[in-house]
Amino acid sequence: MANALIDRCLTAIPLPVLLVDQTERIVAANADARTLLGQQIEGRHFATILRQPPVLEAIEACLRDRNPRMARHLANDGVQDAMFEVSCRYVEGIGAVEAGAVLLTFQDITHVEQAGQMRRDFVANVSHELRTPLTSLIGFIETLGGPARDDAAARDRFLTIMEAEAARMNRLITDLLSLSRVEAEERMRPRDRVDLIVCLESTIRSLTPVAKQADVVLDLLVPKGDVTVAGDLDQLQQVFTNLIENAIKYGGSGGRVDVQVTVSEKDAALRSEGVRIRVIDNGPGIDPVHLPRLTERFYRGDAHRSREMGGTGLGLAIVKHIINRHRGRLRVESDLGHGSVFTVILPV
Numbered sequence: 001m002a003n004a005l006i007d008r009c010l011t012a013i014p015l016p017v018l019l020v021d022q023t024e025r026i027v028a029a030n031a032d033a034r035t036l037l038g039q040q041i042e043g044r045h046f047a048t049i050l051r052q053p054p055v056l057e058a059i060e061a062c063l064r065d066r067n068p069r070m071a072r073h074l075a076n077d078g079v080q081d082a083m084f085e086v087s088c089r090y091v092e093g094i095g096a097v098e099a100g101a102v103l104l105t106f107q108d109i110t111h112v113e114q115a116g117q118m119r120r121d122f123v124a125n126v127s128h129e130l131r132t133p134l135t136s137l138i139g140f141i142e143t144l145g146g147p148a149r150d151d152a153a154a155r156d157r158f159l160t161i162m163e164a165e166a167a168r169m170n171r172l173i174t175d176l177l178s179l180s181r182v183e184a185e186e187r188m189r190p191r192d193r194v195d196l197i198v199c200l201e202s203t204i205r206s207l208t209p210v211a212k213q214a215d216v217v218l219d220l221l222v223p224k225g226d227v228t229v230a231g232d233l234d235q236l237q238q239v240f241t242n243l244i245e246n247a248i249k250y251g252g253s254g255g256r257v258d259v260q261v262t263v264s265e266k267d268a269a270l271r272s273e274g275v276r277i278r279v280i281d282n283g284p285g286i287d288p289v290h291l292p293r294l295t296e297r298f299y300r301g302d303a304h305r306s307r308e309m310g311g312t313g314l315g316l317a318i319v320k321h322i323i324n325r326h327r328g329r330l331r332v333e334s335d336l337g338h339g340s341v342f343t344v345i346l347p348v
Contacts, residue, residue, distance in 0.1 A: 003028070006019065006028050006094060007028060007030075010028055010029070010030040010033075011030050011031065013030060013105065014032075015032060015105050015106055015107060016030065016032040016033035016035070016036045016037070016084075016105070016106035017029070017030050017032070017033055017103065017104065017105050017106070018030070018033045018037070018041070018103075018104050019091070019094070019095065019101045019102070019103055019104075020046045020059055020063070020101060020102045020104065021094070021095025021096045021099065021100070021101035021102075022063060022095060022096055022099040022100060022101070023095075023096045024045055024046055024047070024063070025043060025044065025045055025046065026041050026042050026043065026044055026045075026046055026049065027042065027043075027095055027096070027101060028042065029041055029042055032106075033106070036075060036084075036106060037049050037050070046059055050073070052071075052073055052074065054071040054072060054073075055071045055072075055073050055086055057071070058070065058071035058086065058088050059088055059102055059104070062088040062089070062090055062102045063090075063102055066090040066100070067090075068087070068088060068089055068090075069087075069088040070085065070086065070087055070088070071085075071086045071088070072084065072085055072086065073085075073086050073106060081110075082108060082110045083108075083109050083110050083112075083113045084106040084107060084108055084109065085106075085107045085109045086104055086105070086106055086107075087104070087105045087107070088102050088103070088104055089102070089103045089105075090102055090103075091103050122297060122298075125297065125298040125313075126172075126176065129172055129298070129312070129313070130169060130172065133165035133166070133168045133169050134165075134169065136161070136162075136165045137162055137165050137166065140158045140161060140162050141162075143158060144158055144159075168312075171312050172312045172314075175312045175314040175315065175318065176314065178238070178314075178318055179297070179314055179317060179318050179321065182235065182318055182321040182322050182325065183321055185325055186321055186324055186325045187325075188325070189230070189325065189326070189327060190230055190231045190232040190235075190325065190326060191230060192230070192231065192232065192233070193228045193229070193230060193231075194228060194229055194230075194231040194232070194233050194236055195226055195227070195228050196227045196228065196229055196236070196261065196275060196277070196346075197222050197226065197227055197261070199233060199236050199237055199240065200220060200222070200240055200259060200261065200277070201220065202237065203237055203240040203241050203244060204218050204220055204244065204259065206241070207241065207244055207245055207248065210245060210248055210249075211248050211257070214248050214249070215255065216248050216255060216256065216257055217255065217256045217257070218244070218248075218257050218259070219256065219257070219258045219259070220259045220261075221258065221259070221260045221261065222260075222261040223261060223262065223263055227261060227263055227275055227348075228348070229275060229326070229346045229347065229348055230326070230347070231326055231346070232322075232325075232326075235322045235325070235326075236322070236326070238318065238319075238322060239319050239322050239323065239344060240259075240277070240279075240344075242315045242316070242318065242319050243279045243319065243342045243344070244257060244259060244279055246315065246316075246342075247279050247280075247281040247283075247340070247342070248281075250281075250283060250284075251281025251282065251283025251284070251285075251339055251340055255282070256281075256282055257279065257280065257281050258278075258279075258280040258281075259277065259278070259279055259280075260276075260277070260278045260280065261275065261276070261277050261278075262275070262276050262278075263275045263276075263348065264276070273347065273348045274328075274345055274346060274347050274348060275345075275346050275348055276343055276344070276345050277343070277344045277346070278341055278342070278343045278344075279341070279342045279343075279344075280339065280340075280341050281339050281340055282339040283339050283340065284336065284337060284339075285334045285335050285336045285337055285338050285339055285340055286332075286334040286336070286340055287336055288334070288335075288336075291332055291334065294316050294332060295316045295317055295319070295320040295330070296317065297313065297314055297317045298313035298314065299313065300313050323344060323346075326346055326347075327346075327347055328344060328345050328346040328347065329343075329344075329345040330342070330343070330344060330345075331343040331345065
């Protein structure tokens with residue numbers, strides 16, 4: 001009866017759980033524990049199942065002095081690693097000759113570890129992106145204060161470079177602040193109504209000088225009548241500015257960038273009425289290997305070219321978060337040598 005009660009209690013716990021008694025054998029386990037550690041684990045010595053030293057040491061210490069212990073267990077489901085926090089608690093009066101046993105619970109903390117790694121990667125990337133222009137600035141300042149002090153031509157050249165590096169740092173900091181802001185607002189869906197046609201016309205007017213300088217023709221094709229969506233005007237302009245400017249800079253070798261707007265009564269991507277804004281270029285395209293990661297922070301398909309163009313590696317990450325806030329979708333299609341299509345899908 002006691003064993004049946006223990007089994008029912010373990011079954012009710014919504015975590016992988018097992019019991020190790022003073023014989024150092026696993027005397028009970030729930031279905032989640034068997035899925036994690038193997039089906040035939042009951043009756044086995046715990047060291048043959050849980051082979052990671054920190055977990056073994058925690059169990060042995062808990063059996064010995066009956067004090068709680070914590071450890072971490074790394075598992076793999078054949079696809080990816082998973083990290084579990086293992087809690088060891090001593091339970092009196094159960095197990096062999098009712099001498100007590102250690103109750104182990106496995107809490108999946110993979111998402112916490114991944115978030116921590118993302119923070120570490122983010123700090124490392126920011127440090128790297130800031131260090132490069134900062135190192136250049138320090139070097140030129142030292143040169144201007146020494147060998148080039150009286151060289152007017154060198155001074156002018158160095159000041160021009162320093163201005164560009166300072167502008168690069170300023171763009172990075174601006175994008176970091178923008179990313180932080182849109183992430184904080186992502187759960188708050190905009191309620192204002194925005195005229196998309198007016199928004200796009202304004203964006204294209206502001207980018208016309210950039211297009212002329214790159215010898216690129218911008219063309220806007222829109223349906224008749226008004227097209228309005230629930231949105232934040234400034235953020236939507238930020239999205240379209242980023243996508244169209246990228247098309248000019250990276251796909252402009254095709255000489256043309258088209259922006260097309262279509263409205264459908266039922267959009268398959270949204271399962272409701274939606275509007276699609278497609279930014280199409282005829283440039284060199286993007287290698288398919290890069291497409292799944294384009295919206296990651298600091299990810300660049302062509303890092304050298306991106307930096308030459310003044311990119312921070314944060315633009316598409318900001319675009320993704322803004323579109324998420326608007327409950328929309330971002331689709332990217334590209335083939336090498338055949339240009340790229342960035343599609344923003346928004347609910348009407």
